[in-house]
Each structure stands twice: as structure tokens, then as C-alpha cells.
Amino acid sequence: MASAAAVGTSLPLFLLLVSTLIAASASPSSAAEAQAPQELLLDFKASLRDPSGALSGWSRSAPYCNWPHVACTSAAAAANAAVSVSLSLQGLGLSGELSAASLCRVPGLVALSLASNGFNQTIPLDLARCASLASLNLSAGAFWGPLPEQLAALPALVSLDLSGNSFEGQVPAELAALGSLEVLDLGGNRLSGVLHPALFRNLTSLHLLDLSGNQFLESELPPEIGRMSSLRWLYLQGSGFTGAIPESFLGLEQLQVLDLSMNSLTGAVPPGFGLKLQKLMALDLSQNGLSGPFPEEIGKCSMLQRFEVHDNAFTGELPGGLWSLPDLRVIRAQNNRFTGRLPEFPSGQSRLEQVQLDNNSFSGGIPQSIGQVRTLYRFSASLNELNGSLPENICDSPEMSTINISRNSLSGTIPEFRSCRRLVSLYLAGNGFTGPIPASLGDLPVLTYIDMSSNDLTGGVPAELQNLKLALLNVSYNNLSGRVPPSLISELPAVFLQGNPGLCGPGLPNDCDAPLRKHQALALAATVASFLTGVALLAVGAFAVCRRLHGSEPSPWKLVLFHPVKITGEELLAGFHDKSIIGRGAFGKIYLIELQDGQNIAVKRLVNSGKLPFRAVKNEMKALAKVRHKNIAKMLGFCYSDGEVSIMYDYLQMGSLQDLICAHQKFTMAWKGRVRIAMGVALGLAHLHHDHTPQVLHRDLKASNVLLDDEFEPRIAGFGVDRVVGEMAYQTSMASDLNYKCYVAPEQSRAKNPTHLMDVHSFGVILLELVTGKPAEQPASDDSVDIVRWVRRRINVADGASQILDPSISRTAQQGMQAALELALRCTSVMPNQRPAMDEVVRSLQQLCFSVHPQTPPQPTEIVLEP
Template identity: 75%
Template sequence: MATTSGACLPLLLLLLSPLIISSYSAAAAAAEAEAEQPVQVHGLLLSFKDSLHDPAGALATWSSSTPYCNWSHVTCTDSSSASSPVAVSLQLQGLGLSGDINATALCRVPGLAGLRLASNAFNQTVPLQLSRCASLASLNLSSGAFWGPLPEQLAALASLTSLDLSGNDIEGTVPPGLAALRGLQVLNLRGNRLSGVLHPALFRNLTSLHYLDLSGNQFLESQLPPELGGMASLRWLFLQGSGFSGEIPETFLGLEQLEALDLSMNSLTGAVPPGFGLKFQKLLSLDLSRNGFSGPFPNGVDKCLMLQRFEVQGNAFTGELPAGLWSLPDLQVIRAENNRFSGRLPEFPGGVSRLEQVQVDNNSFSGAIPQSIGLIRTMYRFSASLNELNGSLPDNLCDSPAMSIINISHNAISGSIPDFNNCKRLVSLSLSGNGLTGTIPASLGDLPVLTYIDLSSNGLTGAIPAELQNLKLALLNVSYNRLSGRVPPELVSGLPAVFLEGNPGLCGPGLPSDCDAPLRKHQGLALAATVASLVTGLALLAVGVFAVCRRIHGNRSSSPWKLVLFHPIKITGEDLFAAFHDKNVIGRGAFGKVHLIELQDGQKVAVKRLFSSGKLTFREVKNEMKALAKIRHKNVAKIAGFCYSEGEVSVIYEYFQRGSLQDMICAPKFAVGWNDRLKIALGVAQGLAYLHHDYTPRMLHRDLKSSNVLLADEFEPRVAGFGIHRVVGEKAYRSSLDSDLNDKCYIAPEQNFTKNPTNLMDVYSFGVILLELVTGRPAEQPASKDCSDIVSWVRRRINLIDGASQILDPSIPRTEQQGMKAALELAVGCTSVKPDQRPDMYEVVRSLQAL
């Protein structure tokens, strides 16, 4: 047996030798390939690096003498792939890179699993060759200055789980071919220029998506695809500000894994489907704000036990808010302002509540303010103005240690103002327009950060507490009460905004009633005899002077000038009239001329002389001008006063040496850098947002244009010319606009066929100003061959190849073009023909701040 085995061994070895040699050769080849792979990867990555412009030297460590896994911004991990034992990820975000991406070399890197080129400045289309990166699982090109269409070729990336192209200028439709990416879990296309209708196949097939963001694509013209409701894995859905219309499909009720749903700032209408929220057991944030929803809000939302934010403001919802909403254990924010909700505000669950912010302004809520509000230790803002609330203010209203803002103005609250001893973080207290009585609590003066106090239009009595002088107030409004006594002197002299009118019993410096007048009365009697002898002569002299003035000024003496000043300036009505000649004219508009007038003390003011002041009486004009003069914002020009004569009103504004934005744009050379232009745009937006949203009552500008943007030092803008329609009357206002052809391009197209002005008309006007800043061209362009206004000029070029480069001001360096493109996109949105596709000024401010 052993002999036989020994005899067979040589034969067996002979038969196996080819297999042994073959196995040895394969192993040697594999070892050799493994040894050569780093060399190959080095070369491919260095070829990719050579195609880039790296001004900061961020890729300086990339060298053939160093293992590529040790290079900066390169990550290597073990891979389960047989073809590549190492998974390579390039983290190249925010390095200031530009140039042409060598995707051909990049996609030959074995095991390339992640590519992050976000927040750079490539200024090119998305490279089609990236579709050859077969092993790529994550591709992030966000905010990389990419433009052009979204390549359908990316559907070839079968391994892709995350695709982020947000914050670029990607345009056109979303290719339905992307539905082939069945393993995709993250799709972020936020903040691009996508348009058209979304194809149902996209959402029918992308059933693995956890995160979908299509927000900020204002040119989309799509309804909400019902197929979205079949994406059972979806956890985050962001569709805000993207032109969606129609109703919420009932299929959305099947999104049981949702944690965040944002449909705000669209044109959605109809009722929210019954049972909405019943199955949203994981929902943390719900935002349906600024749409056109109507009807009652379904009760199902109170089953969302993990909900933290509930935002439905700016719709037309009716009925009561779901009763169980207020008791949700994790709820932090309720925003339901500007709807038609009614009913009573329920008692809050006290110490177990995590509520931080409740805003229910401008609804029809009635009943008393919840007594339990002060028990919520986390509450920092309670705002319920413009409702029908009654009863008294709870004694513990301000007991929350976090309470900072209280606004219960314009309700029917009665009783006295309680002591707010515990509210050490209170910044703003607005109780105006109620029926409050009693005195102003002196304890308000002990609140260390209280800055804004508005107690106007109530029935308060007694004196203004001297303790208020301890505060660093920016606003004190106690007008139209029944206050009496001496006004603390520092409140009169030290405040930028103090309003005391409508209290005949108050006295002090600068007020109609002088507190010291009774003391001087006796002394005055001793001089009476001496003065009497002069009266007759002065009277005769006055008659003579009047006769002379009557001849000089002709018929104007029949309607003498009445001057009202809101700030101490040395000027008279006669001074104004004497200065109204053409050599002082610095501007002309639809309502008259603007004169520059130098006062006796050298100070200069700008006076807008309104010829078409309608038929308002002096009392009516005074009331309107007082309301306008109350506006206080760093980007809104102060109204110093006005002068009235029958048929004519002249408004006095502060003057700035730089003049207006129009003066600067129309200068022979508009030599202002992009940062300063952006500062101007942001300031104008902030001033306009204040008028639209923060000032009470809310106000429209209705004549916004670059000539009404004044420029202070450091290019700080001041919005002027607001509220003119309130002074001249609606009929005269529209007549003046129709007769003026110079500023037509600032007027929103819908203004010609609608009777009710809206804040979106002001947004359109702002968009025109932003286009002026981006292009460096004036709004009216009579010398242009193909169109006379800047909006038409931009629209004809925006969709051309390299259209942006034709539009942007060539005097601004190319390094600033990314921000300019974003501003251009915002301006195009603001000047949309469809009003409902324009952003509101809050959103505009946020967009500009992001730049």
C-alpha cells in the first residue's frame, strides 16, 4: 500500500504542477497590483489637483513622496469591495478652489466613495464625466458656483446614496431619469433655479429617500406630487418657497416616519386633509406658514407627541386651534398669527410645559389671557395683539424667568397693570390700545433690560414714574392716556423716541403746558402795565407787515402756512416758502419736487413739496404725519416735521450729504464696491421689513425707488418717501402715479388692475433697486435699444448662455460674482410677475444676511 502511494506521488505532482504554477502566478500578480495601486492613485489624484486653482495652498501636502492616505483632506477607510480594499473620500469643501474639474482622472481612482467640493468657486456646469465614478456613494457640490442643467447622466451612479447640489444656479427641470437612483437616501437640490413640473416617476421610484429638499426653487410650477406620500422612509421633507400650488394630497397622511415637514411660502390652498398628523408620531417640526390654506385645522396634530414647532402663520385658517396642541409635552413654538382663528386661549399645562414662544396676533381670539402663562418657566415671548381678548392682566404674567417680549396690544384688556417685579429679562412691553386704568407701576423702572414700553391709547392716570429714568429706553409711548404732572426731565431730553401727546395734564420742557407757569404769573403782573403801553404800537405795526406780506405772497395769505415740527430745528413756514425756488431742487418725482434747504444754524434738511395733497384738512394731515413721524428704525429716514397750506403739504426730512442712491447710480461712474452695495440692499430690506411686519399698525411704502433711498455715512441707507398716499389721499396718489412716466419701472404690474395694495408690491419695487445694485445700471434706460426698463433688460438675458456675465456689473471683480449671482436670483424672485411667487421682506432680509 505504501509502495503504491509512493509510486503515485510523482505522477500526482506532475498533474498538479500547472495548477500550482497558475495559483502562484495569480498571487504574485495580485501582490504586484496591490503594490502598484498607490502609485496609480497618486498619479490620478495629482492630475486632478493640477486641474484646480488652489490660491490658499490647501492641497500643498499632495505629493508623490507621501502616501495619499496621509494627504490633507483625504480620508481612507477599509472597504468590503474585492476590487478596491481601500475606500477613498475627498473632503475639499470651503477651500476657495476653482478651475476645471478633471473628472476623468478622478473617476479612475479605485474605491472613490466620497467627493465633497462644496463652498468653492468653480463657476462651471456639473461635469458629465462624474457619472463614470462607479463606486461613488456620496457627491456634494453644494454652493460651488455650478450652473446649467441638472445632468441626467448622474443616474448612472448606481452606488450613490447622497446627492447634494444645493445653493447653486442649477436650472431647468429635474430629470425623471434620476429615478434610477433607487438606493438614494439624501437628495438636496435646495436654492437653485429649477423650473417646470416634477415628474411623478421620481418619487414613485426613490422609495429609499430619508431626506428630500427642493426648497428655494421659486420657478417650479408644480402641484405637490401625490407620489410623495408613498415614500415610506422619508424623515425630512423641505419644499418651502418653491412655487408649489394646489392642495396637500391625502397620500401625505402615509408619511409616518416624518420628523420635519416644511411647506411654507408657497401657493398652497384648500383645507388640510382630515386626520392630518394622526400617524406622525415622530414629527418634530411642522411649518405650513405663508400659504393660502383655509378652513379649520384638523385635530389630529395634537397626536404628534414629539412635536416641537407648530407654525401656520399667514394663512386663512378658521375655527379653534386644536385643543390638545397646547398640552403637547415637547412643544416649544406656536406661531399662528395672521389667520382667522377664534375661540379662547386655553390654560397652559404650567410647569410641565416647554413652550418658549406663543404668537397668535391678528386673529379673533376672545376671553381672558390664560392665568397659567406665568407658570411656564421657559416662556420668553407671548404675543397676542390685534385680537378680542378681555378681562385683566394676570398678576403672574411676567413670572417666567425667561420672559423677554410681551405684546397684548389692541385688545379689550381692562384693569390695572400689575407689578412686574420678577421679570428681570423683559425687553419689550406692548399694552397699547386697550382699556387699562390706574397708574403706571414704578416697578417697571427696576427691570434691568427693559428697552421698549408702549402703553399708549389706554385710560392710565397719575404721573409718569421717575423710576423710568433708570432704564436705557429706546421707546416710551404713553400717548393718549389721562396722565398728569411733571414729566421726568431725562425722559424728555434723553430718549430717541418718547411720545407724550394726548395727555393734557402733563407738563414739562417742550410740552404745551409749562409746569412753572403759575410761579411766574405773579411776576408777570408787575410787568403788565409796561407791556400794555407797547401793545397798541405793535398791533399797528403787525397790521402793516401783514398788508405787505399779502401783496408779496398774493393769494397764499388766504391759507397761511401751518408748521408742525417733531424735532427741534430752526425754521419757519416763511423760510420754507422763500427757499422754494428751482436752484434748490435736488429731485423730482410723481408728487412734486424735493428742495435742499439750509437752516439758520447751518443744518440742512430735505423738503418734499407735495402739490397734490388732496382735500385733507390740517387736522387730518397732522394726524397722518404724526403717525409717520413715530416710525423709528435705523434704516428709515426721520420725518422732522411738515408745513401745511390748503392744497399743499411739504414734508421735512433729515438730509444726508451723499444724497440718494439714484444720484450715485446715475453718476458718470458708479464706483461702489459689492460689499457696500450689499450693505445698502440689506439696510433697505431691513427698513422695509420693519414697516411691513414690526411697526404697528403695519405700513406699506408704495413709492419705493432709488431716489427715495438716502445714503448716510458708511453707505448706511435710510428709506424715505413712505406713506405719502396717506397724506395726499388715495385718489390723488393714484392720479399722480399714472401721470408720471419716469418711475413706472418700480411699479408692480398688478398695481394697474387691483384696488387693494399689498406688501408684495413693495417687494417688487425693492427687487428693481436690487437689480440696479447688481447691474450698476439705472432702472430707467431710455438709451437702451431693446427695452427701456431694467426688469425687461434682465429678463431677456437671464436664460441665455453666459447670461449672468452679461447682466452683472463688469466693474465688480469676478471674485465677488458668486454673491452677486445669488443677489441677482433674489432680485429676479422679487420682480416675479406673479405676486405670490415673490418672497416677503423677512425672507429677503434672511437671504441678504446669508450673503
């Protein structure tokens, strides 16, 4: 209370002082004020660095109102009418020591945008002299330091956008003096501390308030925000807010968007929430700790389009009125404790597009009217208690793309899905479905992911599935039988057939082409003879290979294949010669071997494998081979001999990311391609850390272990090697690998156990390589330090970012590169607890890829990435 009183007492004195200074500076007797606007603007230009020449058209030979990026308007047609001047200098690659002393003397300056530039400085205090300024946009301008309280001396300010910078410290309570402010955007900074209640008491004209992405704030939601009766857009996500949602928020009758997601809010949503919010179009309370039933009054928000409450602890039934809202497009309520039955969809009028209800306790059947929702493209209700049969019309919507009803208690046969022409993903695993797999699935043109595992399906695997370009086929643990179409085994990135003893085909325990002839003695004798001959040949071959590897010392070897590969042990080991070496790493050399059928495979030869027994190596390799993801390299098999393990992978012609960065020609890939590589690596690593059970740590992630296919889609290789060679051999090999030391997290040498955050550090180094265009070790010829230290030495110096970012990338991508650089610095933090987990990294990269910070409040959209 004392601090609030102090602020209230000092604020009038502060404003009186600033007003006096402004009045003195605006005195007509000032000789500087007599300068023409043209000269003042040229003085301002002289303080800027303009490498692209965007302001080259500013010259004395043309009226300043005709200059590029300058707009003039007049309130009246009279010759002496006052002129309003607007400067739109966003995204021009400007930098330099910004000085506003001359700029603020330009008569009638009402709008200034310096957004998306690279000034790398604090806000110049001279901006407080721009008394006529109504709009100030400094977003993504590489500004830092504290927010200056002097901004409160801009009495005409209506819009203030400081988002996407690196401002620190508290939000000045003095900004409450900007009573005419309608837009206050401070999102995406590093603001901290507690929000002072006085900040919001006078800002009753605000239409937009954005404090999102300030993760260091330590504040409860200020109840005073609920008294901003004009507020339409409120973005407070990801800023560390705690406590309950204030009841005062119920009175925001003009509110259209409310985003409180990714905070630490607790308690129940206030009763009556939604009753007065008749204009609410988007509500996002996801990823908090909210609990209790959700108020039924939300069903009265007739304009609501998005309802997102996932990842909380809500209980009870979803409000019944939600389902009949005429404009509702998205319901995301997964990962809560909701119960009850799903109501029937309103026929003919629903505009629902996404319904995600996974991991709750919903019961009863799937609504029979689901197929009548013609706009629905995603229905996901896995991990519930749904029962009954699957509606025949579940896919009647012409837009249906994803159906996920895994891990329920559904039964009956699987319908034909003939009308699902846009279906991409079909997940029916972990139910009680019976009968055959519908052959009509093979007629669906874009079906890519099929998971029907852990049911009671019978019959065979339909040959029609060969018509599809599948990335996943999982029919494991059913009662299927018969021959599996060969292409479904050999051509798919991920196929799971185990748990079906009746299936036969290449790579399966049962061979369809070898019928038993137990009652024919002659045939049995021939079989036995053939077997004995094979054993003899195998022994001779093993002896020859052992002699080749270890001289005269006998050493057995074994070849284990997880995918059909036409190779023998002799062919594999014969390929280990210097001419076929394509890489070297901590654990040995990598060879390119061409098979007799023309297929190329890459073989990583782990010489120092700790001499683990074959059974232990086989178990570990089988576990690693089950890791399937589009961004993880396929492990084809391995060859074992005493003290040595050789792992076989698919060979990708484009080589590794290290090859690309260290090529003889300069690394010239566009930023879009680099972000795609970063996203792919992050998705693959997140799959190892968060989606695979048990968790897999990579422990040797580096650019040479990121392989690239023909379209530069990345695939991670070399993961889990520590589990194959043993911890002691792993530590010995890593200690000797000095060329890639900077990929290793600094805590690894002293940590008792490895953690996923060590992999995050390695990913951060790869992201730095993509941002800078330089290799991890010795990124500059005049500087022998690794890339992490090289970046950190430059990040805080004047114009440091321009030295770090790859100059070959277009300047239009600099905002994205800046964001990627910040993410990389977080990932490579010396303190492990300051690094983000890989699922958070993926979310950050998704925003980097697909979202653009709105200049005007938009309708929120969602990026849906198929698995």
C-alpha cells in the same frame, strides 16, 4: 396612466444601455484607464479656473492622498487594499468648463463636493461614468439647465445634493432607479411641472427629501411619499403644492421634521394626524389654506418641539395635549380662527419659549400659571377676545422679552413688571386697562418699545421712563394728565401722546408754563397786549420773507413743526443759498442748515409744488409725519408759501447711500454691511406698504433718498412727495429727472394708478447697486447703459456672474451675493406681477442674513426680529 406605463417600459431599456456604456468605458483594456490617479486628478484640475490657488498644492511631487481637499481611506490594512477617494472642493471660488471625463476614471472615487462655487454651466453628462460615487454635492454651484436623467446611472449613490442652483424643468422620473439613495436635496431651484408618481415608488431608503423653494412646481403632494418608511426629514415648503395632505403621510413613523409651509394646500388635516408620528420634532404647515379643527392626536407626539400652523383657516380649539408636551418650545398659531380658552401651563416642566396666538378668537383669561414657565421669552396673543386682568406674575420668566396682548378686552390695572429684566417690547394697546402707568417700567434695563394706547389709563407719564432708551412710546388716547418729561418728546424716534387733553409740554396743545389768569384784569391786559404785539411782529416778518422770496409780491408763509425745532421762518429761508446745497432731486434742491443751537437739519425745497392750498398741504404733511419706523427718516416739519413747500428732516452725517457708492474712493463696504443696508431699506418700505394704515407709496425711492446714520443704519426719506405737490406736478418733475430714470418702473408711464410694485422695482435697483458696487446710472465707464440693462446683458453669458458681482467682496460671500442678485432681478422684472411684494422681500433677506443651507439635517430655528 399611459405615461406611467411608458416610463416603466422605457426605464429598464435606458438603464441597460447606460450600464453597457459604463461597462465598456471601464474595460481593463482601455489605455486611458491605466493612467495613475494622480495624473487623472491633475487633468481634472487643468479644466478648472482656480483664481485663489486653492489647488496649488496638487502636484506630482506629493502623493495625491496628501493633497489639500483630498481624503483617502482604506477598508483594510493590507498594502493592496482598495482606497476610497473623497474630493471636498466646496467654497473654493472655482469655475470653468467642468469636465468629469478624467475625474470619473479615478479608482475608488466615492465622494465629490463642488458646492458653493461658480461654474455657471449645466451638469456635465460625464458624471454618469463615476460608477463608484456614493455622495455627490453640487449645491450652490451656479449650475443651470435641466436635471440630467443620466444621473440615474450612478448605482452606488447614497446622497445627491443639487440644491441652491437654477435647475429648470421637471424632475426626471428616471431618478427612481437610485434605490440606495438616502439624501435627495433639490431645494432652491426653478423646477416646474408635475411630480411623476414613479419618482418616489422606488426611493424607499430616503432619509431626507428636500424639494423646497421650487415655486414653479404645479403638483399635488404625491401620496407615494407617505410610503417612504425611512423618511426622517421632509422639506416641501414654498413649492406651489396644491390639494390636501395625503392620508398616507400618517404612516411616516420615522419622520422628525415635516415642513409643508408656504404652499397652496387646502382641506382638513387628515384625522389621526400625529398618532404614529412619535419621533416628530418639528411640524410647519403655516401659510396655506388649510381649514377645519386640528386633530387632537398631535398631542401624542411626545418629542415635538415646534408646532407652526399660522396663517391658515383652522377652527375649533387648539389640541389640549399640546400644552403638556414635555419638549415643546414653539407654538405659532396666529392668523387662524381658533376658539376656546387658553389652558393653564404645566407648572415646573414646560419648556415653551414662544407662544404666538394673535388674530384668532380665543376667549377667557390669560393663564395664571404663565409666569411659571421659566423658559418663555415671547407671549403674543393680540387681536383676540381675552378678558379679565393681567396676571401679576406674567413676567416672572427670567427670559421674557416680548409681551403683546393688544386689542383684547382685558381690564384692571397694569402690574409693576419689576422682574422683567429682559423685557424689550410691551404691547398693551386697545384694552380697558385703568389706573396709572407703572413707574417701575423705568427700571427695566432693555425695555425699548411701549404701546399702551387706547385704554383708560389715568395719572401722568412717569418721569422714570426717561431712564430708558426707547424707540417707541405710544400712550395716545387714554385719560393721562400732567407734564410730559421733555426728553420723552425731544429724543424719541417715535412718541404718540395725542388723545390725552390733560397732558402738557413742549409741542403739545397745552403749555404747562402758561397758567391762565382769567380773574386778573391787569394780567389779562398784558396777555392781550403781548398777543397783539406778536401778531404785529409776525405780520412784519411774513412781509419781509415774502419780499425776499418773491420781490414785492405779497405771499403769506406758514411754518408747521411736528417736533421741537428752534427755528424761525426767516432763519429757514435765509439758509437757502448755493453754499448750503447738499443734493438735488426731481423736485428741487436739498439744503443743510445749521440752527442757532448747533442742530443741523436737512431741508428739501419743493419748488414745483402745484400751488396746493395750505390746508391740503398741512393735512398731507401731518399724515406723512405720523409714519414712524427706525428705518424711516423723521420729518421735523415744513414751511409753506405760495407755490412752494420746504420739508425739514433730521440731518444724518454719513449722507446718503448714493454719496457712499459714488465717493471719490472706491465703494469698499463689506458684504455684511451692504446686506444690513438692504434689510433696513426693505423693512422701512415694507412698513409703508403693509404696516401703515392707509398704505403709503414712496414713488421716488433711490439711493439719494436712503440716508445713513453714524452706524450706517439706513433711513428712507422723500416718501409721499407726490401727495404734497399734486399728481400733475409730480409727473412733470419725474419726467424731467433723466439722471435717475432707471429707478422708475417701466410701466409707470402707461399705468393709470401707481402701485406698490413700482416701489419694489426701485428697491431692486438699489439692491443691484449694493451687489455690483456701481451707481445706478452709467455703472461702467465703457458702457453708458443703466445698471438694470448692464446686469441683464451679462447675466446669461459665460462667467457673467463674476463680471456682475463686486470683485472687492470676499469670495466667501459669493453665495449670498448670488442670492441677492437673483432677488434684485426678480424685483426689477419688466412684468409687475412677477415682482415679489416687500414683505416677501424682507423674508428673503432674512434668510440671506441669518440662515445657511444645512449640510446635514438640523433642528429648525427661528429668527425673531423685534419691531
